[in-house]
Amino acid sequence: MSTHYHALGLMSGTSLDGIDAALIRTDGIRIFNTGTALTVPYTPLLRQKLRALMHGEGDALTIEHELTRAHADIVYQMLERASCKAADIDVIGFHGQTIIHRPEEGLSWQLGNGGLLAARTGINVVCDFRRRDMALGGQGAPLVPVYHAALAEAFSRPIAMVNIGGVSNVTWIGEDTTKDILAFDTGPGNALLDDWVYKHTGCHYDEGGALAASGTVDECCLAEWLAHAFFTAIPPKSLDRHSFSSASIAHLSAADGAATLAAFTVESLLKAAEFFPAPVKEWLIAGGGRHNHFIMERLAKRLPVPVSSIDTKDHDGDALEAQAFAFLAVRSLLGLPLSYPSTTGVTLPVTGGAFYRA
Numbered sequence: 001m002s003t004h005y006h007a008l009g010l011m012s013g014t015s016l017d018g019i020d021a022a023l024i025r026t027d028g029i030r031i032f033n034t035g036t037a038l039t040v041p042y043t044p045l046l047r048q049k050l051r052a053l054m055h056g057e058g059d060a061l062t063i064e065h066e067l068t069r070a071h072a073d074i075v076y077q078m079l080e081r082a083s084c085k086a087a088d089i090d091v092i093g094f095h096g097q098t099i100i101h102r103p104e105e106g107l108s109w110q111l112g113n114g115g116l117l118a119a120r121t122g123i124n125v126v127c128d129f130r131r132r133d134m135a136l137g138g139q140g141a142p143l144v145p146v147y148h149a150a151l152a153e154a155f156s157r158p159i160a161m162v163n164i165g166g167v168s169n170v171t172w173i174g175e176d177t178t179k180d181i182l183a184f185d186t187g188p189g190n191a192l193l194d195d196w197v198y199k200h201t202g203c204h205y206d207e208g209g210a211l212a213a214s215g216t217v218d219e220c221c222l223a224e225w226l227a228h229a230f231f232t233a234i235p236p237k238s239l240d241r242h243s244f245s246s247a248s249i250a251h252l253s254a255a256d257g258a259a260t261l262a263a264f265t266v267e268s269l270l271k272a273a274e275f276f277p278a279p280v281k282e283w284l285i286a287g288g289g290r291h292n293h294f295i296m297e298r299l300a301k302r303l304p305v306p307v308s309s310i311d312t313k314d315h316d317g318d319a320l321e322a323q324a325f326a327f328l329a330v331r332s333l334l335g336l337p338l339s340y341p342s343t344t345g346v347t348l349p350v351t352g353g354a355f356y357r358a
Contacts, residue, residue, distance in 0.1 A: 004032060005090040005333070008078060008123070009326030010071050012097040012112075014166025014241040015190045015288060016050055017204065018042045021074045022322035023082055023089075028330040031150055036082040037319035040074055053111070054099055054241070060111070067097055068113040072120040086122040086358075093329030094127040095321075101240040103139040118356040126329035128354040133339045138346030141238040142169040145183035145343045146331070147324035151315065152177050160273070160280045161310070163321060164289025166191035167239050168265060171343075172276045182277060183343040184235035187268025190288050191241045193261040200254035209294030212262040215255030221248050225264050231271045236345040265289065266298045279305070286310040286317040329353065 004025050011020045019042070023035035042050070046066060052058045071094065079086060096112025114127035130140035148161040148171040158180075161171045168189035174180025190205065197206045206212055225244065230237065244264075249257045273280075282305055289295050290309045300307045310317040328338050332353035340349045 003027060005330045006088060007091050007093060007326035007330050008075065008089050009093040009095075009322040009324065009329070010074065011095045011322040011325055012067075013288075013321065014098050015194055016042065016047050016166070017194075017288065019071060019074050020319060020322040021078050022316070022319040022326060023078065024323050024326045026327055026330050028327070028334045028336050029150065031327065034316070034319070034323055036078060037316050037322065038074065038078055038081060039318055040077070042070070046070065050097055050099075050111075064111045064113055065116065067111055068116045069120070071112065072117055075117075075121045075123070089123045091329045091333060092117065092121065092123050092125045093325035093327070094125050095129065095325045096127060098241070101141065101238065103134065103141070103238050106134050108134055108140040114354060114356040118358045122358045124358050125356040126332045126353040127356070129325070129328055129332070129338060129352055131354075132352035133344050133346050133350055136346050136348070136350055138339055138344035138350070139236055139238040140344060142171070142183055142185060142343065143328060143338060144169065144321055144324040145171040145181060146338060147320075147327045148183075149173050149177040149181050150327065155284070155313065156281050158276070158278050158280045160276070160283045162186075162269065162283060162285050163287040164189040164265065164285060164295065165287045165321065166194075166241050168268060168287075168289065170269065170272050172280065174278065180277070181340065181342055182235065182275070184272070184275070185238040186272040187231070187239070188244050188261070188265055190265075190292075192244060192246050193258060193265070196246055196257050196261055197254075200257070205288070206258050206262070206292060209262060209292035211255055212258040212292070212294040215253065215257070215259030217263045218249060218252055218256060218260045221252075221260055222263055222267060224248060226267055226271065231268070235275050236343060238344070259294070262292060262294050263298060265295055266302060269299065270302055273303075281305055283307045284310045284313065286315075286320040288318070290317050
């Protein structure tokens, strides 16, 4: 009889919007249920410090301590909201905040102190999920595909499951969810768009895609971006938050720039479909980008099959990545693979993660 684990996942995306937390019950293979979920935005000061650190500015150790304490506070809130105690949680999957991701150099840095989090919460922690994959030749990302595959058991396949976070990634899943899987980053998600909107309006994101919808796509700039060698590179492949720049659209208005960047996210996904082993029956979208109506409507117009928010399948699209790292933490405890040659390019299926006992 399999053991069921009650796991809590913590995810901080490259969009720098805040911390997602989610509870699941799993045996590391199946998801028996998904429970309480919570999203807490970063304070403006912490967001500013993290953004500066991405550009090599600031005291990394002090910022890491502050970030970890913020995650611990979320754990306390989750326990209260779920009416449970620390002793009821078997493990925390702690992704941390990605500061650098340069897979071509074998480098990826997720800020976060797993030992401190375990000590402050009284719950065992698994973190540092990417390092072993990269040591064995993998890209270290994306890591969510094994969770996508577990969810896809309930869906008609082949299917494409997408997360539009700071960077977008896709998982193609065929009939056999343990073997027929291909995953890779597709291009920018929300990060460039969020930065553009903040610079031009002071808002942290384009709510509902309203600014993009009021603008006009600059097709020349879009074509220039899409000519980048990344889009013809054979997957698996991954990106850093800063792999692309909005410098070439500096002359555009706020609305036209937002429209062009949002269109870039969409067209990147269409290019990704060229690598699928077989056409999909449906695209399911998770992550903050699914709230952008401009992106979702353009995707629906440009793709020949249905495009739906994952929420239509009774899954919380804001919690999916946090749930995934809860799932990965359990798989790490059990020594099960977190990544495969077809998801990160690693040389063989590999487990990973660093364990900290409370």
